[in-house]
Amino acid sequence: xxxxxxxxxxxxxxxxxxxxxxxxxxxxxxxxxxxxxxxxxxxxxxxxxxxxxxxxxxxxxxxxxxxxxxxxxxxxxxxxxxxxxxxxxxxxxxxxxxxxxxxxxxxxxxxxxxxxxxxxxxxxxxxxxxxxxxxxxxxxxxxxxxxxxxxxxxxxxxxxxxxxxxxxxxxxxxxxxxxxxxxxxxxxxxxxxxxxxxxxxxxxxxxxxxxxxxxxxxxxxxxxxxxxxxxxxxxxxxxxxxxxxxxxxxxxxxxxxxxxxxxxxxxxxxxxxxxxxxxxxxxxxxxxxxxxxxxxxxxxxxxxxxxxxxxx
Amino acid sequence: xxxxxxxxxxxxxxxxxxxxxxxxxxxxxxxxxxxxxxxxxxxxxxxxxxxxxxxxxxxxxxxxxxxxxxxxxxxxxxxxxxxxxxxxxxxxxxxxxxxxxxxxxxxxxxxxxxxxxxxxxxxxxxxxxxxxxxxxxxxxxxxxxxxxxxxxxxxxxxxxxxxxxxxxxxxxxxxxxxxxxxxxxxxxxxxxxxxxxxxxxxxxxxxxxxxxxxxxxxxxxxxxxxxxxxxxxxxxxxxxxxxxxxxxxxxxxxxxxxxxxxxxxxxxxxxxxxxxxxxxxxxxxxxxxxxxxxxxxxxxxxxxxxxxxxxx
Numbered sequence: 001x002x003x004x005x006x007x008x009x010x011x012x013x014x015x016x017x018x019x020x021x022x023x024x025x026x027x028x029x030x031x032x033x034x035x036x037x038x039x040x041x042x043x044x045x046x047x048x049x050x051x052x053x054x055x056x057x058x059x060x061x062x063x064x065x066x067x068x069x070x071x072x073x074x075x076x077x078x079x080x081x082x083x084x085x086x087x088x089x090x091x092x093x094x095x096x097x098x099x100x101x102x103x104x105x106x107x108x109x110x111x112x113x114x115x116x117x118x119x120x121x122x123x124x125x126x127x128x129x130x131x132x133x134x135x136x137x138x139x140x141x142x143x144x145x146x147x148x149x150x151x152x153x154x155x156x157x158x159x160x161x162x163x164x165x166x167x168x169x170x171x172x173x174x175x176x177x178x179x180x181x182x183x184x185x186x187x188x189x190x191x192x193x194x195x196x197x198x199x200x201x202x203x204x205x206x207x208x209x210x211x212x213x214x215x216x217x218x219x220x221x222x223x224x225x226x227x228x229x230x231x232x233x234x235x236x237x238x239x240x241x242x243x244x245x246x247x248x249x250x251x252x253x254x255x256x257x258x259x260x261x262x263x264x265x266x267x268x269x270x271x272x273x274x275x276x277x278x279x280x281x282x283x284x285x286x287x288x289x290x291x292x293x294x295x296x297x298x299x300x301x302x303x304x305x306x307x308x309x310x311x312x
Numbered sequence: 313x314x315x316x317x318x319x320x321x322x323x324x325x326x327x328x329x330x331x332x333x334x335x336x337x338x339x340x341x342x343x344x345x346x347x348x349x350x351x352x353x354x355x356x357x358x359x360x361x362x363x364x365x366x367x368x369x370x371x372x373x374x375x376x377x378x379x380x381x382x383x384x385x386x387x388x389x390x391x392x393x394x395x396x397x398x399x400x401x402x403x404x405x406x407x408x409x410x411x412x413x414x415x416x417x418x419x420x421x422x423x424x425x426x427x428x429x430x431x432x433x434x435x436x437x438x439x440x441x442x443x444x445x446x447x448x449x450x451x452x453x454x455x456x457x458x459x460x461x462x463x464x465x466x467x468x469x470x471x472x473x474x475x476x477x478x479x480x481x482x483x484x485x486x487x488x489x490x491x492x493x494x495x496x497x498x499x500x501x502x503x504x505x506x507x508x509x510x511x512x513x514x515x516x517x518x519x520x521x522x523x524x525x526x527x528x529x530x531x532x533x534x535x536x537x538x539x540x541x542x543x544x545x546x547x548x549x550x551x552x553x554x555x556x557x558x559x560x561x562x563x564x565x566x567x568x569x570x571x572x573x574x575x576x577x578x579x580x581x582x583x584x585x586x587x588x589x590x591x592x593x594x595x596x597x598x599x600x601x602x603x604x605x606x607x608x609x610x611x612x613x614x615x616x617x618x619x620x621x622x623x624x
Contacts, residue, residue, distance in 0.1 A: 075598050083598075131467045145564065152459065154566020155443045158598040161563040166556060166594065169481065177596050244478060251473040252457065252564040254466020282478065284489050286387050286470040 005066045006105075007306030008047055009112060010034065012073060015043075017050060018303030019058075022066065024123065024311055029303060030054075040082070040091045041098060048102030067106035069306030070095060071115035075157035080109050108309040114151045114160055115305030116295075117144025120259045122308045124297040129256040133249055134295065135162050135242070137264035140176065141184040141191075145253055150312070152253070163188070165245040183245035187238045189217040189264050196220050196234045203230050221267035235267075236274050243278025250279075250287045261295025268294065317378045318417075319618030320359055321424060322346065324385060327355075329362060330615030331370075334378065336435065336623055341615060342366075352394070352403045353410060360414030379418035381618030382407060383427035387469035392421050420621040426463045426472055427617030428607075429456025432571045434620045436609040441568040445561055446607065447474050447554070449576035452488065453496040453503075457565055462624070464565070475500070477557040495557035499550045501529040501576050508532050508546045515542050533579035547579075548586050555590025562591075562599045573607025580606065 004027065007018040011034060018029040032050065035042050047070070055062060072095065076082050080096025096107045110118070117126075117134035126132040130149050136142040143162025145152040152159045163184035164177045171181035185191050196215050200207070207230035208223050209215060223231035246258055258279075265271060276292045297304055316339065319330040323346060330341040344362065347354050359382070367374060384407065388394045392408025408419045422430070429438075429446035438444040442461055448454040455474025457464040464471045475496035476489045483493035497503050508527050512519075519542035520535050521527060535543035558570055570591075577583060588604045609616055 147459070147464065152565060155568040156566060156598060158562075158596065159564065159566035161566075161596055161599075164563050164596050165560055166479075167481075169479075169556075179594065179596070244481075248477055248560050249564050250470075251476050252471060252561050253464060254468060254471035254473075256467040282491065284470065284473055284476050284491070286468060287473075 001061070001064055003064050003066050004060065005307050005310040006051055006068045007071075007303035007310075008051075008068060009071045009115065009302030009306060010043065010047070010073065011112070015047060016299065016303050017047075017054075018300070018307060019054070020307040020311070022311065024304075024307060026300070026304070029300070041093060044095065044098050045102065048099060051103055051105070062104060065105050067108060067310035068099060068103065069115070069309035070099065070107060070109045071112040071302045071306050072109060073112050076109055076111055077157045078110075078153055080107070106310070110151050110153060110305070110309060111144070111157060111160070112302055113142030114144040114153065115309065116142070116261065116301040117146050117160070117259070117305065118151050118308050119297055119301035119304030119306075120261065120295050121146045121149065123304050124301060125259045125293040125295055126257060129291070131253070131255045132257045132259060133160075133162070133246070133253065133255045134259045134261060135246065136262035136295075137187055137189065137242075137260065138262040139188060139190055141182075141188045142262070143249075145249075145255070147253065162245060162249055165248050167241045167244045183241050186241040187245070187264075192217040192220055192234065192238045192264065195237055196231070199230060199234055199237070205229060207231065217264050218266070221264075221270060225270060235270065239271065239274030240278040243275045243280075244282050246275065247279050247283035247287075250283050250290060254287060255290065257291035257293060259293050259295050261298075261301060265294050313373070313376055315376050315378050316372065317619050317622040318363055318380045319383075319615035319622075320363075320380060321383045321427065321614030321618060322355065322359070322385065323424070327359060328611065328615050329359075329366075330612065330619060331366070332619040332623070334623065336616075336619060338612070338616070341612070353405060356407065356410050357414065360411060363415055363417070374416060377417050379420060379622035380411060380415065381427070381621035382411065382419060382421045383424040383614045383618050384421060385424050388421055388423055389469045390422075390465055392419070418622070422463050422465060422617070422621060423456070423469060423472070424614055425454030426456040426465065427621065428454070428573065428613040429458050429472070429571070429617065430463050430620050431609055431613035431616030431618075432573065432607050433458045433461065435616050436613060437571045437605040437607055438569060441603070443565070443567045444569045444571060445472075445474070445558070445565065445567045446571045446573060447558065448574035448607075449499055449501065449554075449572065450574040451500060451502055453500045454574070455561075457561075457567070459565065474557060474561055477560050479553045479556045495553050498553040499557070499576075504529040504532055504546065504550045504576065507549055508543070511542060511546055511549070517541060519543065521546075529576050530578070533576075533582060537582060547582065551583065551586030552590040555587045555592075556594050558587070559591050559595035559599075562595050562602060566599060567602065569603035569605060571605050571607050573610075573613060577606050
């Protein structure tokens with residue numbers, strides 16, 4: 001009798017569900033909207049209903065399901081307790097107990113950025129590395145640290161918060177975390193746009209950036225690839241801050257490799273080149289020679305990592 | 313037949329050796345000078361001779377010795393290979409193989425700052441914490457990260473290099489590591505003295521610091537405790553940089569506690585108070601509530617940690 005597991009990646013707007021066989025092959029995947037609610041328990045009710053329905057629909061037996069791995073936004077303890085749930089409503093309950101109660105299936109959980117890192121280490125660009133750091137450049141900057149093939153969750157589930165590494169003590173604008181000068185303020189999609197707008201103010205040479213009303217991180221990278229001098233300056237500055245942040249992370253955990261993912265990483269090799277260029281002079285000698293790779297699983301990294309929580 | 317192990321902490325000037333029983337009690341300890349040599353293998357020959365002699369002298373049987381744990385300055389891989397050996401002569405050999413060849417006893421090894429952290433977590437101030445970061449404030453600033461009761465060594469033995477976390481991008485003076493603005497440049501004994509000299513230049517109020525020719529970190533702390541305004545400013549500035557550095561470390565590994573050791577930590581509670589004061593505003597909300605403790609094993613932390621490498 002074939003065995004399976006579910007990987008469930010809970011995001012602010014959508015929930016991704018993957019069904020994996022016991023060897024870690026993705027059999028099928030689905031997505032549905034995250035319910036807008038004041039009580040995060042509702043979201044887990046939706047997940048349980050979906051999984052119970054799929055098991056019935058696919059004529060599976062519950063004994064065939066090895067477990068459900070769940071990735072959630074915000075810190076989560078290994079025992080499943082979530083004190084608060086980012087912007088997904090009030091929490092203060094135990095995910096593992098709640099989802100087990102509703103499905104009768106074994107549940108394991110970890111932070112969403114951490115499961116994405118685990119997914120990339122297991123089946124993506126990090127394959128072959130036992131220790132690896134993933135940084136996800138999206139609206140914000142997330143991170144995950146993998147040591148000996150396992151997530152470094154931290155004592156209260158708050159490890160791998162790479163987005164909030166200090167890179168500019170002179171910054172006066174506030175980061176979403178309440179501090180100033182975090183790498184997220186420069187290397188996230190939002191941060192890159194802000195850097196571009198700042199740089200434009202004092203730019204008197206020609207650039208294609210100023211001609212457009214809507215500046216996006218994608219546009220900045222596209223123009224940089226075409227040789228636009230200002231766009232290149234913005235890319236280099238964002239990558240300088242990212243390189244500095246990753247150098248600090250390296251000095252703490254000494255990973256074999258860095259994997260860069262998230263929407264911004266679609267920019268490709270230019271991002272790797274500029275980040276590595278600034279990482280090297282900012283890190284100790286013993287750590288200069290580390291691999292820098294683009295993530296390869298895209299939005300599926302999370303569900304792979306969730307499955308790995310069960311299949312490890 | 314009672315069983316024992318040796319803990320050997322190799323330093324630049326001296327080598328400390330501890331004999332422990334199987335329960336981790338320190339039975340006896342000795343120290344001898346580190347030989348000045350161009351070939352680090354000589355140092356391991358001295359260690360082997362010493363241990364072989366002690367075994368004979370104490371009428372022990374080699375079967376009674378569970379192993380030798382060795383802490384060495386500089387990065388060392390878990391398999392025992394050392395590429396270079398700080399300032400103790402040329403290396404490029406395997407410590408474990410070398411010392412086993414000379415003694416016939418099982419050998420395990422780790423970096424000196426890491427074994428000190430392990431010692432404090434096992435038998436010192438970190439007792440009761442499964443994850444802990446130790447920072448050692450001496451001539452330089454060393455660090456060790458303990459996760460689930462084990463050293464986080466890193467992929468090439470270079471994890472826990474907390475002394476070289478960037479805290480001041482505006483610094484133009486070089487750190488020993490070749491970069492600028494590392495926390496070691498401000499929070500080490502040397503760094504504190506330099507801060508004091510810098511601050512003195514622009515100080516026109518009264519202070520007892522200027523009256524002395526020889527400024528030491530101890531003097532700065534002593535005067536700060538007596539209420540000397542300038543000394544307090546220096547202490548606060550050194551602790552500000554240390555607090556910022558530890559905040560970055562927390563965001564990567566989320567430890568339960570920080571333990572501060574090394575010569576500078578003899579200053580006592582004033583160091584903890586000022587460091588925590590600057591840690592809190594510089595770290596994410598989920599990480600603010602962490603313990604800060606003074607190390608309690610002093611110079612023995614290393615030999616305890618070395619013993620723990622064998623007795624874990």
